[in-house]
Amino acid sequence: MGRLAFLLIFGLSGAAILIGLGVWQVQRLAWKEGVLAEIDSRIAADPVGLPATFEPDADRYLPVAVTGEMLGQELHVLVSVKRVGAGYRVIAPFETETGRRVMVDRGFVPTDAKNTARMLGAMDVTGNLHWPREIDSYTPEPDVAGNTWFARDVPAMADALGTEPVLIVAKSQTDPSVTPLPVDTSGIPNDHLEYAITWFSLALIWVAMTAYFLWRSRARTES
Structure with a gap:
């Protein structure tokens, strides 16, 4: 029983950590989508005159x-x-x-x-x-x-x-032969969904492997 208890605790602990990482990535995804939406809104706002001075972080986009x-x-x-x-x-x-x-x-x-x-x-x-x-x-x-x-x-x-x-x-065309490439958020990485899927998949595999080892350990104990 001691071996089974150890495997169960180890398996549940590992699964909890992996699920926690997946949840964290989902939270990061929501945060990143909010940031991207804010940038998109800023990009599409009505244009203003050229500022007298520039601050790269504050005036970007x-x-x-x-x-x-x-x-x-x-x-x-x-x-x-x-x-x-x-x-x-x-x-x-x-x-x-x-x-x-x-x-x-x-x-x-x-x-x-x-x-x-x-x-x-x-x-x-x-x-x-x-x-x-x-x-x-x-x-x-x-x-x-x-x-x-x-x-x-x-x-x-x-x-x-x-x-x-x-x-x-x-954003406007300055020559018929030149295709404008206006700024957008497509180049800003947002891989949190892929990371979340990875962590949740690993958690599922971890649970399955834990169940398998528990089954094998119990079968050996009963034989």
Whole structure:
């Protein structure tokens, strides 16, 4: 009986821990969905004018509308778009009607349109402020000679283009040949449901294995 009691306690304790982890992930899922809903609401809000100063954490995703002039110098960020393939994000300097210089992520062009001339001059741009977190220890340094970047490094790009360190990701089209890639929450990971399913599945397997060992131990005791 001592062995059976040990197996029962061990099995129930392990199952309780695994179920607890699953419940925690369900709670995290509800929290993350709330965060994503709040970000979606912020992204879709009515645009405002360009703030006088910027705070990357507080102003991330802020919708803005600016009027001014799209300038000619561009930086190209290598990306891949689902069902389209490889291409580039076009990052260009934009001078507002008040004389401020910021960057605009105009959107996506295929690889063969990398150096195609695009519309410049006076235009209105609607989009969202963004400071992407795309740099990690594996990100290659930009190929300056080939004008190819591998992530949107806002401070470094601002230095290269001579602008304020702020990026407007365009929602409006700034050129017929450029497809806008507006900000959304699709790139924010939300794997809590998968984690919850994993923990609950492990709990079920743990219970089944515990029942099996209990059955075998009891059968041996009675034989």
